[in-house]
Amino acid sequence: xxxxxxxxxxxxxxxxxxxxxxxxxxxxxxxxxxxxxxxxxxxxxxxxxxxxxxxxxxxxxxxxxxxxxxxxxxxxxxxxxxxxxxxxxxxxxxxxxxxxxxxxxxxxxxxxxxxxxxxxxxxxxxxxxxxxxxxxxxxxxxxxxxxxxxxxxxxxxxxxxxxxxxxxxxxxxxxxxxxxxxxxxxxxxxxxxxxxxxxxxxxxxxxxxxxxxxxxxxxxxxxxxxxxxxxxxxxxxxxxxxxxxxxxxxxxxxxxxxxxxxxxxxxxxxxxxxxxxxxxxxxxxxxxxx
Amino acid sequence: xxxxxxxxxxxxxxxxxxxxxxxxxxxxxxxxxxxxxxxxxxxxxxxxxxxxxxxxxxxxxxxxxxxxxxxxxxxxxxxxxxxxxxxxxxxxxxxxxxxxxxxxxxxxxxxxxxxxxxxxxxxxxxxxxxxxxxxxxxxxxxxxxxxxxxxxxxxxxxxxxxxxxxxxxxxxxxxxxxxxxxxxxxxxxxxxxxxxxxxxxxxxxxxxxxxxxxxxxxxxxxxxxxxxxxxxxxxxxxxxxxxxxxxxxxxxxxxxxxxxxxxxxxxxxxxxxxxxxxxxxxxxxxxxxxxxxxxxxxxxxxxxxxxxxxxxxxxxxxxxxxxxxxxxxxxxxxxxxxxxxxxxxxxx
Numbered sequence: 001x002x003x004x005x006x007x008x009x010x011x012x013x014x015x016x017x018x019x020x021x022x023x024x025x026x027x028x029x030x031x032x033x034x035x036x037x038x039x040x041x042x043x044x045x046x047x048x049x050x051x052x053x054x055x056x057x058x059x060x061x062x063x064x065x066x067x068x069x070x071x072x073x074x075x076x077x078x079x080x081x082x083x084x085x086x087x088x089x090x091x092x093x094x095x096x097x098x099x100x101x102x103x104x105x106x107x108x109x110x111x112x113x114x115x116x117x118x119x120x121x122x123x124x125x126x127x128x129x130x131x132x133x134x135x136x137x138x139x140x141x142x143x144x145x146x147x148x149x150x151x152x153x154x155x156x157x158x159x160x161x162x163x164x165x166x167x168x169x170x171x172x173x174x175x176x177x178x179x180x181x182x183x184x185x186x187x188x189x190x191x192x193x194x195x196x197x198x199x200x201x202x203x204x205x206x207x208x209x210x211x212x213x214x215x216x217x218x219x220x221x222x223x224x225x226x227x228x229x230x231x232x233x234x235x236x237x238x239x240x241x242x243x244x245x246x247x248x249x250x251x252x253x254x255x256x257x258x259x260x261x262x263x264x265x266x267x268x269x270x271x272x273x274x275x276x277x278x279x280x281x282x283x284x285x286x287x288x289x290x
Numbered sequence: 291x292x293x294x295x296x297x298x299x300x301x302x303x304x305x306x307x308x309x310x311x312x313x314x315x316x317x318x319x320x321x322x323x324x325x326x327x328x329x330x331x332x333x334x335x336x337x338x339x340x341x342x343x344x345x346x347x348x349x350x351x352x353x354x355x356x357x358x359x360x361x362x363x364x365x366x367x368x369x370x371x372x373x374x375x376x377x378x379x380x381x382x383x384x385x386x387x388x389x390x391x392x393x394x395x396x397x398x399x400x401x402x403x404x405x406x407x408x409x410x411x412x413x414x415x416x417x418x419x420x421x422x423x424x425x426x427x428x429x430x431x432x433x434x435x436x437x438x439x440x441x442x443x444x445x446x447x448x449x450x451x452x453x454x455x456x457x458x459x460x461x462x463x464x465x466x467x468x469x470x471x472x473x474x475x476x477x478x479x480x481x482x483x484x485x486x487x488x489x490x491x492x493x494x495x496x497x498x499x500x501x502x503x504x505x506x507x508x509x510x511x512x513x514x515x516x517x518x519x520x521x522x523x524x525x526x527x528x529x530x531x532x533x534x535x536x537x538x539x540x541x542x543x544x545x546x547x548x549x550x551x552x553x554x555x556x557x558x559x560x561x562x563x564x565x566x567x568x569x570x571x572x573x574x575x576x577x578x579x580x581x582x583x584x585x586x587x588x589x590x591x592x593x594x595x596x597x598x599x600x601x602x603x604x605x606x607x608x609x610x611x612x613x614x615x616x617x618x619x620x621x622x623x624x625x626x627x628x629x630x631x632x633x634x635x636x637x638x
Contacts, residue, residue: 072554084556086536086602162334162526169336169528171414173533180514188603190556206603266516269604 021036041164042156044165046120048108050282053137054230055114058240058288060124060132062088065197069244072127074192081194083205088126089165089174090185093119093156095136095148097228104147108134121152123174134240143228145288148180150280151184151219157212173190176263185210185273187247199245201252203268208251210273213261220280226288239289250279326355326480327634332567333495340482342455343411347476350482353422353463358480360459361473363638367446368439375432376476376638378404382631384568385484390579394438401545403579405564406572408630414532418561418577419549420504425478430470436571440550443470486567486630494624495527502624509621514613518591519604528623529566536560537606539576547577558611559600570626584622588615591604 044263062069062085065078074082096104109117114137125131151157152168161168161175161182168174174183187208196202212218230236251272259267276283327350329340336342344350361367365374377387378392379382387404394400402418410416415423422428432438433446441449450456450468460468463476490501499507515521525531534548540559548560561577575581581590590596592615594607609616 072552072556074555086556087533163337165336170528171532173522173531174530175525176521190600190603192599234423263516267519270516 001146018105024260033136042119042153042159042168044118044233046108046116048116048137049106050108050137050139053107053139054229054232055110055235056136056138056230057235057237058134058136060134060240060242061289062126062242062244064244069242076192077194077197079195079197082192083191084192085126085187086190087186087188089131089172089175090124090150091152092122092124092134093149093152093181094221095146097136097138097141097143097230098145098223100142100144105139105141107138110137110228117167119152119156119166119168121156121167123172125173135214138228138230138236140230140232141157143230143241145223145225146228147223149219150285151210151212152182153219154212154215154217157181157219158214164250180263181212181214183209183211183273184277185247188269196248196252199252200252201217204248204251204272207269208247208276209267209269210277211270213263218277220277222286224286224288225284227290228288238276241287241289244286246283246285250276250283250285255279292386306541314470324635325352326483327352328633329485330487330511331412332409332485332527333492335409335487338410340485344479344482345426348478350479351463353485354476354479356480357456357459357463358476358478359452359483359636359638360456361477362480366449366453367433367441368395369445371439378432378438379407381633381636383488384571384631385636386407386572388573390574392438394435395440398437398440400435400437402577403574406568407481408484408486408567409528410484412528415562419491419548419551420534420562424482426474429474429477429481443473447473481633484630484636486627488629489567489627490624492627505617505620506624508614509617509619509624512610512618513621518608518610520591522604523563524566530563533563534560535563536600536605537563537576537582537591537597537603538598538601539578539581539590540598540600541596542598542600545578550593559598566622567625568627568630571631584619585615587619 001097017192025038034217064075064083067075069075069085071085073086076082092109095109098104109120109122111117112135122134123131124134156168158181159168161170161172166172168182176183176187185208187209191204191205210254224240226238228236228238253275255275255278257271257278258275260274266268303498327341331338331340341350348354362375365371367374373395376385380387385408386406390403391399391401392404405418410425413425416425416428417431422431433441434443445618446466447470450473458478459601460466460472464472466472490506493500494502494506512518513524523531523533523535524535534557536559540547546558548562549555549557570584573583575584575587581587588610592608592610593606595601595605
């Protein structure tokens with residue numbers, strides 16, 4: 001039986017690819033001379049791009065209206081009332097550190113013991129504290145920020161979650177219908193009284209589902225600015241903030257998505273997600289803090 | 291049925307006699323049809339067998355599974371000697387309980403419906419609130435729960451240790467006397483053998499639609515559609531994402547579910563998403579057993595839940611037609627595995 005959503009997605013979102021591709025100034029070459037991942041495979045045990053480096057641990061901290069965005073608890077809204085996040089998770093992959101001269105250094109996402117993360121992907125899940133730290137093996141040096149894919153590459157998105165291990169299994173809660181790919185970012189929350197502030201909307205505060213399709217490389221790249229001074233030895237711990245205000249603003253934008261496939265227009269949350277995806281180049285969601 | 295079952299069990303036990311040492315190794319070969327401990331994953335589950343799902347410190351062996359089965363059916367594990375695991379997890383109902391809430395010792399009742407333990411080998415957390423992270427951790431709790439079996443684990447171990455045949459079984463399975471560690475491990479081992487993978491839905495996923503006609507196909511399409519959004523919580527072969535959601539069945543002032551574990555306000559009314567395998571066998575439904583039939587479950591979701599403001603934002607009125615409801619119901623019926631509830635390997 002042909003699954004309707006699969007058909008819808010395959011039918012296409014052509015024409016969107018070029019708008020959100022990788023930034024143009026990365027050198028795609030790791031300092032050790034090896035080429036960076038070209039994203040053509042989705043290996044559960046990816047070959048490390050680097051064999052040595054300093055462990056850089058980034059604690060992911062969502063923020064909202066200038067304060068920490070506390071999962072599962074009421075977060076006061078400036079416009080009155082409160083917002084309770086019920087589900088918030090997203091994928092990070094294909095990380096590169098930004099040098100001051102505009103070149104980049106591709107790095108591996110690794111676990112606490114330094115081995116590459118499965119499929120080269122990290123899943124942040126606000127419900128699981130263990131997922132709140134993303135780690136990379138970084139070469140010594142000074143950096144002005146990092147870029148990464150906010151989602152997973154097409155080669156992984158095309159996989160059937162039933163055949164995948166974590167973090168791409170069905171337990172990720174990031175699957176669209178079977179064989180229909182993954183969500184890149186998922187947010188749901190409950191608005192208690194009050195109303196959305198400027199730039200947001202009640203819908204964007206309730207649910208945002210951002211994802212790709214099975215044909216096109218739609219995963220957006222984002223940049224987190226901030227200084228990173230990676231030492232020769234030891235480890236470096238910093239914070240990676242996630243501006244929920246920016247996410248809600250992007251999801252509530254009036255970006256025209258009428259050219260998107262039906263799959264991206266079928267529910268309020270998927271429309272919000274597609275608007276966010278298209279709007280990300282103009283948003284400043286992530287920031288590196290000391 | 292009983293004689294056939296006895297024959298198989300006896301044959302299994304005979305085949306173990308005199309061969310099994312204290313290491314927990316098995317005399318039953320992997321290909322032996324009477325083997326409990328080496329079942330292929332149901333369709334849509336991670337490839338492999340139920341053995342792959344056992345933790346390193348409790349590898350699934352035939353001896354452990356057989357020991358666990360005996361314990362599962364033994365009321366010895368309750369203070370009053372009249373309640374066993376099988377009292378609330380009955381094979382005829384897909385290893386669930388037909389009562390809204392189960393009855394424990396002295397007629398005591400709890401607040402939650404006993405969920406099916408079919409395919410629990412692939413579970414990530416257990417109980418409606420997910421308070422147990424492993425089957426081993428789960429298995430000990432009903433024994434000690436005052437509303438269920440009301441027996442301390444140490445007393446349960448003492449009772450088991452007083453039975454010579456159990457002592458022998460533990461020696462064969464774990465190479466040691468029963469303990470507060472090995473008793474739950476044995477129970478968990480048996481539960482990992484309860485694999486259900488022979489439903490029309492399994493065959494459909496394998497490409498055989500001989501018992502998956504147009505109505506079931508329409509129901510599946512609805513299930514996977516953004517109109518119904520069932521797939522968000524019930525994806526994959528297990529038909530569960532193993533997460534916690536407030537699906538609209540919560541009523542203010544009732545059991546708050548996951549919130550009792552996490553302490554988060556946002557978790558009020560969230561319960562673990564159950565797998566839907568054999569769902570037609572496991573009425574009544576929801577965490578509190580408050581909905582008597584699958585038809586009524588569909589009606590509740592069609593209405594967008596019971597109206598509590600804590601309901602998940604993805605639960606919305608669906609405005610299904612009567613034909614669509616019938617299609618969905620027929621799809622849910624395709625999850626029934628009739629061989630599972632008659633399999634003598636799982637019976638006492």
